[in-house]
Amino acid sequence: MKVLVRAYFEEAKWLHQNYTPKMDEYMSVALTTSYFLLSVVSFVGMADIVTKDSLDWIFNDSKSFHALLLLGRLIDDMKSHKFEQKRGRIASAVECYMTEHGATEEETTIECTKQLNDAWNDINEEWLILTIPRHLLLRIPRHHS
Template identity: 35%
Template sequence: MKKLVRTFMREAQWLDAGYTPNCEEYMKNALVSCGYMMTATTSLVDIDKFISRETFEWMINVPLIVQAISVINRITCDMTGHEVEQQRAHIPSIIECYMKEYGASKEEIYIEFQKEITNAWKDINNTLIFRPTEVPMFVLERVLYCACMMDTLYQEGDGYTNSKGNVKNMINFLLVESIDV
């Protein structure tokens, strides 16, 4: 939580100063500010199985699977929401940072970041297939389930920010509408 709040504070300072960070600086901050690292860590709290201190330390040290999912979450969020965010007071997204730093078009950036997302999914799959022995499989599964949730939120636009879209319908079908079996 402390790391997350620090990244929000840094973003507020950037916004106040009208500062556009370079891509590396942005991503270092944004991989934490996207909230996935905290979500993955706190998702372990309500598990009915024993979670060792070492497992929490493994998670806090941002293993490859958590880093990869954070990359997917941040890039997907920025790709789906950057145009709307720039219409109000908001820090530049990775799209604007990349445009400024490399002079690339939006289309070129989208192609580049789709490759980044694909590589991140490969890292996730490698971790799950050749899993490390220091954490139980149910921990890796929980981390993956959070990634699937993030993927669902951004499938058809910014479902996290836009509460009137497809995500609302999915929640309604899941929790409100009855299903005849």
């Protein structure tokens, strides 16, 4: 919970300062404010199915867990980008990438799609060697409906 509150505070500072972060800076915070806590809580709610190894997998920056969070964040940002701009919210991954790289929206969409494909590759790669129960991966939200 402390990690989530710190991330929300960082986002609030960006909004107050009208600051558009670099893509890496944005993603390090946005992955925390998107689905991290929800994923942890959903694991805890599964009681005896979840082992210490399962929770360690989350907290030790697993490649596939990170990829699942990335999928959710990028898909959400790509879908809501125009709407969020009108609401005056903090910059999304789309704005961050466009600002940092001087890219068009189309170029940004291509880059985000590449990152989504890379994330799926990371998930598939780790799936083959995963030691936690595989059905736990299905509990992690991948995108908003």
